[in-house]
Amino acid sequence: MSTASPAPDAVPPVFNAAATTAAFDALTPEVMRRRGSLKWTMYPGDVIGAWVAEMDLGTAPSVTAVLQRAVTDGSYGYLPPQVAESVREETARIQGEAFGWRVDAQDVSLLPDVLSALGAVIAHHTRPGSAVIVPTPAYMPFLSYPGLYGRECVQVPSLRTAAADAAAGTTWALDLDGIEAAMAAGAGLLVLCNPWNPVGRVLSPAELDAVAALSARYRVPVFADEIHNSLILDPQAVHVPYASRPGTDPDLTFTATAASKGWNTPGLKCAQLIASAGARRAWNDSPLSKHLANEASLLGAQATVAALRDGQEWNACARGYIRDNGRLVAETLAEVDGLELTVPSGTYLAWLDCSGLELPDGVTPADYFRREPGVVMNDGAAFGAGYESFCRLNLATGRGIMRQALQRLVDAVARLRS
Ligand SMILES: Cc1ncc(COP(=O)(O)O)c(C=O)c1O
Structure with missing residues (x-):
């Protein structure tokens, strides 16, 4: 409760x-x-x-109401632990109810935004100096972030194919061979964006399983950015969290999400990282994770709860x-x-x-x-x-x-x- x-x-x-x-x-x-x-x-x-x-x-309206209330009260302080706990609980609940992924609320960490999670994972949870694989076309900061940590970004261009529905024109698929080649060459992290900005694809369970198999074979962690999970447009499409697939190794899996896209609150600074097993222990042990948790904003956390619960x-x-x-x-x-x-x-x-x-x-x-x-x-x-x-x-x-x-x-x- x-x-x-x-x-x-x-x-x-x-x-x-x-x-x-x-x-x-x-x-x-x-x-x-x-x-x-x-x-x-x-x-x-x-x-x-x-x-x-x-x-x-x-x-x-639920988000507007909670923010109006905070303004009326002049409530602009730091994030109290009970509100952070509510974010953890709502995040776990929504993953289970909306996407069928059972998440333990204690596996959810708060952060100001998804990119700070990516930075922390690159810095603390990959082999020192290893490259970062980014399937392209990619959300732009994925390409520049590895460089901020002294890492090479290996761009793997994706494959353009005909969409199943001819009226939808062409679509894009991960180049799994290209990703494997980059892993075999020693890369230390794969960034997986699902739903995929900018091509709007919702990845299939088969593709996720293929990625999980590569991650396990080469022991390369996956940073699954699922920030667009509340924006499924096609009634036939189903968002499947990468970490929910049976073949994923929890020690090698980090999932980032936020209400900031689906409820349009990116300026309020509150995202969530979900990591279990060894990944969670490593995350909790890193001093950066505590620092980042304190950078999530109170208004952002309140908005997140209001969005997920009543929005x-x-x-x-x-x-x-x-x-x-x-x-x-x-x-x-x-x-x-x-x-x-x-x-x-x-x-x-x-x-x-x-x-x-x-x-x-x-x-x-x-x-x-x-x-x-x-x-x-x-x-x-x-x-x-x-x-x-x-x-x-x-x-x-x-x-x-x-x-x-x-x-x-x-x-x-x-x-x-x-
Ligand atoms: C795929 C993806 N990841 C991360 C972000 C960053 O969002 P935020 O700043 O709310 O964490 C965006 C923003 O557009 C995005 O499209």
Whole structure:
């Protein structure tokens, strides 16, 4: 049983799907700029922010309520142990109930964010000096983090294949042979992102099992970043935690997660690392783990509990809305020569191949779309070598904004041809 609640006397506000959807529909670029998030303020002028992984959709009423309460109370102190315990319990509960993975709450550690977990695992839980394997395309910091710890990053380009559903275009699969070759060459860690930013894949149990077999054969730990696990869009897709597979070795497995993507609270700084057996003992023994636990914020911890405990209906509503945005984008861009979209099954990020466009020399697709029609997407080059002709498009916005962004993209491609 939980020993603490985020705000003991607060009644979770009632979620209303119609009002929530209407609020999403009412979003405009002006509203978003006024809110002042990074996505909408980094680039000045009449631009649509569709890059960094923030949602425009706000957050669950339960999260808003707990934060409003903290503001009213002026409650901005350090994180008390009871609230940290509530995060551990809710994290373990949700893994069991949503994903069928039995987690002991004591195997959950708190941290400010997932990347600090990755840094600590590289620094303290891999062979000194060993390289870090990152399947690409990859969430950008995975490529630079190993270097911060004096490690080489071995990029393993993934395989592009036809999607099972022809309408979904192409999809991406891990290059297991490439990963094995890197392990055989002495790498000390594999970073596994599932659901996979930026290609939106939800990895299958068979792929996870193949990774587990390689990890066991070469004794290479796996850092499973599952931060997008609450963002499964495709009703046919099922998120399976890597660590829940029977072939994984708990001594070699670290799982990172957070409510920060599914409930849009990355600025509140609270993530979770799940490690059991030898991995947990090693983690708990490292002085860095205690230091990091103290860096998780009280507001972030309260928001996490409110999200996981009372924010599921809002999350489901947001996912349905993002899924419909994805369909709209896929249908619209299917008519545009030169662009090919990978429709995400999970995450709110779409991976757009622009290699069919004829752009002026030296101009990347992301540059072109930012300058010409004013749609800011992430530049594919940041996701690994060889992805210069790709962009990452953020689907987590209001339908009106999504339509405006699409119209701008369609018109800008037409202008290239005129
Ligand atoms: C795959 C992945 N991991 C980690 C993060 C970092 O999230 P946070 O700062 O909330 O830990 C992100 C953010 O977009 C992400 O997409």
